Amino acid sequence: MTEFKETELDERAIKMAKVLSADAVEKAGSGHPGSPISLAPVAYTLYQHFIKHDPNDPNWEGRDRFILSGGHASLTQYVQLYFSGYGVTLDDLKHFRGGADTRTPGHPEYGLTPGIEMTTGPLGQGFASAIGFAYGERFQRGLLDPNTPKEESPFYHKIWAICGEGDIEEGISGEAASLAANQKLGNLTVIFDANRIQIEGDTNLVLAEDVLKRFQAYGWYTDEFSFIQPDGSYKEDIEGLADVIAKAEAAAPDQPKLIKVHSLIAWPTPGKTNDPSSHGSKLGAEAVAGLKKLLGYDPEESFHVDEEALAHARKVAERGLEAHKEWDEKFDAWRKANPDKAALYDRLKAGELPEGFDKAIDDLEATFEVGKGVATRGASGSVLNAIAAVMPELWGGSADLGGSNKTDLKGAATFAPAECATAQWPNCNEFGRQLHFGVREFTMGCITNGILLGSHTRPFGGTFFMFSDYERSAVRLAALMEIPNLYIWSHDSVAVGEDGPTHQPIEHLASFRAIPQLEVIRPADAFETAEAYRYFFEKKNTLPGAMVLTRQGVPVLAETAAKAKDGVRKAPTSWSTPRAPRTSSFWPPVPRSSGPWPPPRPWPTRASRPASSPCRPWSGSRSRTPSTRRPCFRPPSRPASPSRPAWRCRGTSTSAPTASPSPSSSSACRATARRT
Ligand SMILES: Cc1ncc(C[n+]2csc(CCOP(=O)(O)OP(=O)(O)O)c2C)c(N)n1
Incomplete structure (x- = not known):
């Protein structure tokens, strides 16, 4: 039982949330009103009673994190942010989906709106990244405050999420849920809004299994x-709901929790309740008027604010301030008792590198032998191990390809509860830094995104370049959010050997290079690999980077020893006479089974010189347009990049993107056009 008692003002606030959601979609002319209307009591209960937050300081370190996995229901969250006093205004609600200048876009966007922890919309990813947030909480606490019982540590917090059937249907949620249970992520609670409606109608057609039993089998605590x-009849009994959540929190400290809430979409909108049309279309004047009448609102008036109910809801900010003050005391005591850890925290929070970072790379480079064949994946593994020695915040692993991707950190404990230990990985520790994702590339991308968003630490994840396809959607989201995720994609070309065409990346380089704000880095040799890492970590621009690495040995070049440091970050490095540079799309060259090695280079026969351009955005060969709108709510460890392509082209008030290739009007399918 909780001490949470629903008052008349709570009830009025929930009604207002429903009406404002309906009005916002109606004014925008499009959107998703159904779930924000029926989820209003759930979100209100979480924001008012369960989530520890301080609306006056959205980046407060001690806050709980909330992720709305079904981003289409964004008004669910915007209205609570307005109620809580995050600075989201009634005007913002009136400009819902309002083009480039809105702070309330159709789907929540990280960095744009205070209180939004992550960009959501691609279903399933919020759920999976919420698990990454929980990873990040634990690892960061292990770095900074490992010996304090977790609930007493200033670095302990909870993760809350709301998801819908769409999230549950996506395989990514199941993949990630499996890991979450293994990891005993007891600070994660997901509310599953089971309204049995999705765009095409009743979910019985496509989601027939007992979801809670499935999650129990993963090892989750479940309730409904x-x-x-x-x-x-229908009763939004938020006291009863609060009791179920509180019971879960108390009963399962070491298990992630899934609470299924049976609801009716858009309740109580006349003609639209439990109707799929309420999912993604405006309700229409008649239905909105009907809703208002039912809830005691004037059907003629839009965006009416019940000031008394709003003032009541805003009191959550006072409670947040109190919680923050209490936390400050705890935090100050921790600082005094742990000056070294406090210095580490300050460095991580500022997004700075440790003192020994450059030396670690310099020392490693001093061991490289010019002329020797070294696979860049091997060089990458050496760099990771070298910098890991000075960067305790660096952690990561692979989707079951650690040995091949060279993502193993020598001597590191595995991030997993001790009872997960295996013959191969006996050293499991809840604060370990070696990650194992199983064969789950997409989960790896989502979890590392969550880690970056939820902590100040620096994760990496590896797989074969071929299987980066499985991870692509999370990579794209990292690029959109401008978070510096690090992908280590080895076996970069047709030269993967005997595995054959299923393992040969062909279009991958081009397709990943087409993702705006993803820095695809394909170093030519060991020196360029080391320098690419140096630059990736040292630059303040925090875009994600993909290291695309060879399986096979490639010669360590004398030229790069001298020039790679400047070369990776500037214009292409030249090896020969200064003619028009010609960047190689098939560099490094592929070793041939017979014939001389290295093979004769084709370039000198042409009127051009070879040049290495491991990362096109770094060498300035891809144009960027300045951002139309600066993100405003990011912690210092996650600054936005100085210039950004026009990801944010939405609505009618921005020009078309120029950073991404525009399809030719005459050839929707270029390959077909070329053939015909
Ligand atoms: C990966 C992905 N596929 C498709 C969509 C388009 N889409 C948005 S909402 C939705 C249905 C979601 O249903 P549910 O989670 O039950 O949401 P509710 O109807 O309860 O609002 C779909 C298919 C999407 N956003 N993400």
């Missing part, structure tokens, strides 16, 4: 609560 009463 219904607003639909046995007699068919």
Whole structure:
């Protein structure tokens, strides 16, 4: 039982949340009103009673994190941010989906709106990244405050998420849920809004299994609560819901929790309740008027604010301030008792590198032998191990290809509870830094995104370049959010050997290079690999980077020893006479099974010189347009990049993107056009 008692003002605030959501979509002319209307009591209960937050300081270190996995229901969150006093205004609600200048876009965007922890919209990713947030919480606490019982540590916090059937149907949620249970992520609670409606209608057609049993099998704690009463009536009993959540929190400290809430989409909108049309279209004037009448609002008035109910809801900010003050005391005591850790925290928070970072790379480079054949994946592994020695915040692993990707950190404990230990990985520790994702590339991308968003630490994840396809959607989201995820993609070309065409990346380089704000880095040799890492970590621009690395040995070049340091970050490095540079799309060259090695280079026969351009955005060969709108709510460790392509082209008030290739009007399919 909780001490949470629903008052008349709570009830009025929930009604207002429903009406404002309906009005916002109606004014925008499009959007997703159904779930924000029926989820209003759930979100209100979480924001008012469970989530520890300080609306006056959205980046407060001690806050709980909330992720709305079904980003289409963004008004669910925007209205609570307005109620809580995050600085989201009534005007912002009136400009929902309002083009480039809106702070309330169709789907929540990280860095744009205070209180939004992550960009969501691609279903399933919020769920999976919430698990990454929980990874980040634990690892960061292990770095900074490992010996304090977790709930007493200033670095302990909880992760809350709301998801819908769409998230549950996506395989990514199941993949990630499996890991979450293994990891005993007891600070994660997900509310599953089971309204049994999605765009095409009743979910019974496509989601027939008992979801809670499935999650129990993963090892989750599960429970359910219904607003639909046995007699068919509907009661938004938020006290009952709060009891179920509180019971879960108390009963399962070491298990992630899934609470299924049976609801009716858009309840109580006349003609639209439990109707799929309410999912993604405006309700229409008649239905909105009907909703307002039912809830005691004037149907003629839009965006009416019940000031008394709003003032009541805003009191959550006072409670947040109190919680923050208490936390400050705890934090100050921790600082005094742990000056070294406090210095580490300050460095991580500022996004700075440790003192020995350059030396670690310099010392490693001093061991490289010019002329020797070294696979760049091997060089990458050496760099990771060298910098890991001075960067305790660096952690990562692979999707079951650690030995091949060279992502193993020598001597590191595995990030997993001790009871997960295996013959191969006996050293498991809840604060370990070696990650194992299983064969789950997409999960790896989502979890590392969550780690970056939820902590100040620096994760990396490896797989074969071929299987980066599985991870692509999370990579794209990292690029969109401008978070410096690090992908280590080895076996970069047709030269993967005997595995054959299923393992040969062909279009991958071009397709990943087409993702705006993803820095695809393909170093030519060991020196360029080391320098690419140096630059990736040292630059303040925090875009994600993909290291595309060879399986096979490639010669360590004398030229790069001298020039790679400047070369990776500037214009292409030249090896021969200064003619028009010609960047190689098939560099490094592929070793041939017979014939001389290295093979004769084709370039000198042409009127051009070879040049290495391991990362096109770094050498300035891809144009960027300045951002139309600066993100405003990011912690110092996650600054935005200085210039950004026009990802944010939405609505009518921005020009078309220029950073991404525009399809030719005459050839929707270029390959077909070329053939015909
Ligand atoms: C990966 C992905 N595929 C498709 C969509 C388009 N889409 C948006 S919402 C939705 C249906 C979601 O249903 P549900 O989670 O039940 O949401 P509710 O109807 O309860 O709002 C779909 C298919 C998407 N956003 N992400």
